[in-house]
Structure formats: structure tokens, C-alpha cells
Amino acid sequence: MNLTLRVWRQKGPQDKGRMVSYQVTDVSPDMSFLEMLDMLNERLTLEGEEPVAFDHDCREGICGACSMVINGTAHGPQKLTTTCQLHMRTFSDGDTIDIEPWRAKAFPVIKDLVVNRGAFDKIIQAGGFISAPTGSAPEAHSTPVPKADADEAFDAATCIACGACVAACPNGSGMLFTAAKITHLGLLPQGQPERDSRVVNMLAAHDEAGFGGCTNAGECTAVCPKGIPLTTIGRLNRDFIKASGKR
Amino acid sequence: MAVTGVLLVLFLVVHMLGNLKIFVGAAAFDHYAHWLRDLGSPLLPHTWYLWIQRAVLTFAVVGHIWAATSLALRAKAARPVKYAHRAKVQGSYAARTMRWGGVIILLFVIYHILDLTTGNLNPVADKAHPYANVVADFAPGRWYVTLFYTLAILSIGFHLRHGIFSALRTLGQQTEKGQRRNRAIALGVAVVLCAGYLSVPFAVLTGLVS
Structure with a gap:
């Protein structure tokens, strides 16, 4: 070719x-x-470019x-x-x-095609930690998780933070990435203690980084290599509304 | 965006039901228009209810435009360097035309008020008999009014198809099953409202209402 x-x-x-x-x-x-x-x-290098x-x-x-x-x-x-x-x-x-x-x-x-995606790290940092005891692995059945929730949380956790959602979004929004993280932790029992502060802080970091707002256009999920569904954004919105009501 | 949008959709539904009274007859339609002015009576004085509704709607429209403008400005700031090559991936026509569609709808609303509320742009402008105003408006000789009205209603239809879906998502709709239902509701409401609104001018045009 x-x-x-x-x-x-x-x-x-x-x-x-x-x-x-x-x-x-x-x-x-x-x-x-x-x-x-x-x-x-290789060719450019040989040609001295x-x-x-x-x-x-x-x-x-x-x-x-x-x-x-x-x-x-x-x-x-x-x-x-x-x-x-x-x-x-x-x-x-x-x-x-x-x-x-x-x-x-x-x-x-x-440089060229390389961009700095540190803004995603800022969003993750703003999400903070989850309160889980460290040490040896806990007994697998000590905290039961419904199969459907585990599957959906896992689907959201497949996000590789590549940033394609932002690249495709007509608004330059990083909402699908943020929503994938919110969904991933929000569906699991281990993610409950910090659920409210997490969504509020991650969204603040998202806006602070200069990403645009979400208008549910759906371009993000169409290009996502992991197929993160648009419904995760609904989970983020619901968590945010609930958290805002409590403050 | 979502909260003000929901208010406006509720208004569109009630307004359409009112419009459809035209098929009952001139007396019923005019009586409905006069009844609106005395709604809430005797608690509320003449036309007070209407002014309260107008205030709420104006608030909703201004809030809706304010939210849309701030989103558009944020979007512009979020991508300072444009793509040289931009493909339409998902390409929902409705989602892509929300902003310019909104501007068209605003221009239509301004025209619509000048036409059928204040009467400035209406050929009859008889406030006591709105039925006559509507019939005169969509007379076959004024085909351009009907054409503009049709285009505006279709823009509203597209705006609603994405808008209702998006509003429900913003308000926390979060499951796959709900998403399918959500898309069906958005499409259904858009189609029903379009059909309801377009039935009036086409009924006048074909002589069904005269």
C-alpha cells in the first residue's frame, strides 16, 4: 500500500x-x-529529519x-x-x-502528536482514596456485591484514561472519563463512604482543568475504545444531585 | 438547562392542547382564549394568571439561554485549536443543531408573539376573536407564513428529541433500559408535539378549518 x-x-x-x-x-x-x-x-531519521x-x-x-x-x-x-x-x-x-x-x-x-494528559491525574487525585483496610487480601465473600453491580462497575473500570472522549467531544468535555471513575467506585460497597465528596471534588477538578461542559451529545462513547456507556454520565449526575442536596 | 427545559416542554404540551380546540369550532376556541384571561378568578384578578405564567416562562427562557450560552462559551474555551479534519462520528443531527436550532426557535417565538399575542404582524389582529386571526394567518395566499411556521416547528421537534433525552440524563437517568425508554419518550414527545402544532396551519390551508 x-x-x-x-x-x-x-x-x-x-x-x-x-x-x-x-x-x-x-x-x-x-x-x-x-x-x-x-x-x-525510521526513514525520517535516516534522512536526518x-x-x-x-x-x-x-x-x-x-x-x-x-x-x-x-x-x-x-x-x-x-x-x-x-x-x-x-x-x-x-x-x-x-x-x-x-x-x-x-x-x-x-x-x-x-510535541507533534504528544499531549499532556496530566489534567486527568488531577481529577483522579481530587477523587481521593477509599476507606479500605490494607494488608492481606480480605475474604472474597466478606463484602457481598450483587453480580449485576460488579459487572457494571467492571465495565466502567475498563476505562484506560486515553482521553479519546475529550478529543471527540464537541464541547471538549472530560465527562465520560470522570463518570467512568464515579460509576466504577460508586457501584461498589467499598466506594460508599466517600461517594458524595468524591463526585463533588472530581467535578470541581474537571471544571478547574478547563474541560468543557457535557451536553450529552454522545460522541465520547462512540469513539471510546473500551465502550464506556453514556449511562455512566447519568450515574455521575445523580450522585452529584444527591451530594448537592446533602450539603 | 434541564430544569428550565422541562418547564418549557410542559408549556408546549398545554399550549398544543389549547391549539387543538380550533377543531372544536370558532366559539370554543375563542371561549378558551377568554377563559385563559380569567383563569384563577375570583382569587386572581382579570389576566393575572396569564401574567404570572408569562413571568415564569420568561424566567425559564432567559435561564435556558443563559445556561446554553455559558456552555457554548466553555466549549469554545475548551478547544482553542480546532481540528483540521473533523469527522461526524455519532452524528445525531438533533444533538449537533441544538445551539443554532435554539436561535431559530427564539426568533420564531418573537415573531409568534408579535403575530398572535400583540397582533402587530397579523393581518386581522382582532383580539376578541383569536380564531379569525389564526385562519387569516395561514390563508393559502400567505404560504410563506405557513412555511416559516412549519420550519420553526420542525426545529422545535429536533430540539426536543435531543433536549428531552439530555434533560432526563442530566436529572440522573442512569440505566441502559432507562436510556432506551428515555430515547423513545424524547422521540415520541417530539413527534406528537410536531404533529399537534402542524395540524392547525395545515387544517387552515386545506380548508378544514375556516
Whole structure:
């Protein structure tokens, strides 16, 4: 396969940045998207050019490091897939592919396609700890959890904090991420003592970081590689209304 | 957004039911309009109820616009650098057109008040006989009024389809099953209100009401 890439190049946080075109030839359809970029970078390095910087780590879809908007869609055209698990067979010979970083004020570009997602850490920190005794693992049946709740909490816990929800949101909101964390802990008995303060503090940190407000447009869940459902945002809203009523 | 929106939806339902009285006849429709002015009597003096309702609705509209504006400004600030290539992923037409749709609806409401409440833009403007005003409004010769009215009502329909879904979610609807019900309610209310509101001008246009 021969492709034309239009990649966002930005030297540093202060640089203005621009889209730059590259031709890549002899791409195997079995390559992952990141391997295709590796190939481009090897060539750029040999030619004495600066390679394209992008985040990546596990390359098996579980770490949440890779973060690219491919042809206008976070993580590219394939549903429930991170960029690293996207394969070149999804594209056709001769395609032009636009590659951009996540765009959000809360996620400033560090270089090329790498953004700083520290704002998510701030939200997690604001959520604080849960009151659970540490030490040896507790007896599994000492705190019964209904199966349905355990499943739903687990589904929410599969969030890998990649930030695709923010990248896709027309409002630049990080509500799906925040809601996934609220749902994950709010459904389990271990998450109850701090349930009220958690939702209030995490939402405050979310707004403080410069994310936009949620209008339930649903773009986030459409691009989420883990399929976090939009209903989690309803759980966050309900927890927030309850917590606000108690203060 | 959600609380003011719910107030406005409740008003839309009652207003539509009032409109449908036109199919009962001129006397019934006019009588309904006069009754609205004496609603709450003798506790409330003449037209007081109407003014209270207008105050509540104005409050709701202003609150709704204020919330929408602050959300839009936050959204603009949250993404200072735009995407060069932006795909429509989920692409719910209703969700994407909430803001401009809202502006169209506001312009329509202003026109609608000048037309059928104050009468400034109505060809008959007979306050004692609102039935005559409505019939004159949607006469076949004034097809452009009917066209604008239809477009405005359809915008309201789209606005409601996403708006009702979104309001219920904001108020804490949180299960998958509830979400399916929620989408069905939003679509159902939007379709019923559109049909109810559009039945009046088309009844006049086809001569069913004259």
C-alpha cells in the first residue's frame, strides 16, 4: 500500500504547528497504525529529519498511551479499538490520512502528536482514596456485591484514561472519563463512604482543568475504545444531585 | 438547562392542547382564549394568571439561554485549536443543531408573539376573536407564513428529541433500559408535539378549518 499522510508537526508547546505531508510506500496491510508510523520515522531519521513524536506503550490496547485523531476520529475509523490495535487493512491503497493530536485546552500539545494528559491525574487525585483496610487480601465473600453491580462497575473500570472522549467531544468535555471513575467506585460497597465528596471534588477538578461542559451529545462513547456507556454520565449526575442536596 | 427545559416542554404540551380546540369550532376556541384571561378568578384578578405564567416562562427562557450560552462559551474555551479534519462520528443531527436550532426557535417565538399575542404582524389582529386571526394567518395566499411556521416547528421537534433525552440524563437517568425508554419518550414527545402544532396551519390551508 502507498499512502499520503498529513501529520501535525509542532516543535514544542510554544510552536504554532502545522500539517505536513509525507508519502509512505510499501505499507503492509498487516501493520498496525503505529508500525506504519515507525516505518515513516525510521526513514525520517535516516534522512536526518526529526521523527514524528507520538505516545505509545503497551501496543496491545490496554495502557491508554496512544492518542491520535485519525481522519477526524479519535483512534481512527474502527470502533472499540485503540490506535495501536488499528491495522492498515482498514485503509485502502492511495488513501490520504490526516493525523492530529487530541485537541483540548486541558491537554496542551508537548510535541507533534504528544499531549499532556496530566489534567486527568488531577481529577483522579481530587477523587481521593477509599476507606479500605490494607494488608492481606480480605475474604472474597466478606463484602457481598450483587453480580449485576460488579459487572457494571467492571465495565466502567475498563476505562484506560486515553482521553479519546475529550478529543471527540464537541464541547471538549472530560465527562465520560470522570463518570467512568464515579460509576466504577460508586457501584461498589467499598466506594460508599466517600461517594458524595468524591463526585463533588472530581467535578470541581474537571471544571478547574478547563474541560468543557457535557451536553450529552454522545460522541465520547462512540469513539471510546473500551465502550464506556453514556449511562455512566447519568450515574455521575445523580450522585452529584444527591451530594448537592446533602450539603 | 434541564430544569428550565422541562418547564418549557410542559408549556408546549398545554399550549398544543389549547391549539387543538380550533377543531372544536370558532366559539370554543375563542371561549378558551377568554377563559385563559380569567383563569384563577375570583382569587386572581382579570389576566393575572396569564401574567404570572408569562413571568415564569420568561424566567425559564432567559435561564435556558443563559445556561446554553455559558456552555457554548466553555466549549469554545475548551478547544482553542480546532481540528483540521473533523469527522461526524455519532452524528445525531438533533444533538449537533441544538445551539443554532435554539436561535431559530427564539426568533420564531418573537415573531409568534408579535403575530398572535400583540397582533402587530397579523393581518386581522382582532383580539376578541383569536380564531379569525389564526385562519387569516395561514390563508393559502400567505404560504410563506405557513412555511416559516412549519420550519420553526420542525426545529422545535429536533430540539426536543435531543433536549428531552439530555434533560432526563442530566436529572440522573442512569440505566441502559432507562436510556432506551428515555430515547423513545424524547422521540415520541417530539413527534406528537410536531404533529399537534402542524395540524392547525395545515387544517387552515386545506380548508378544514375556516
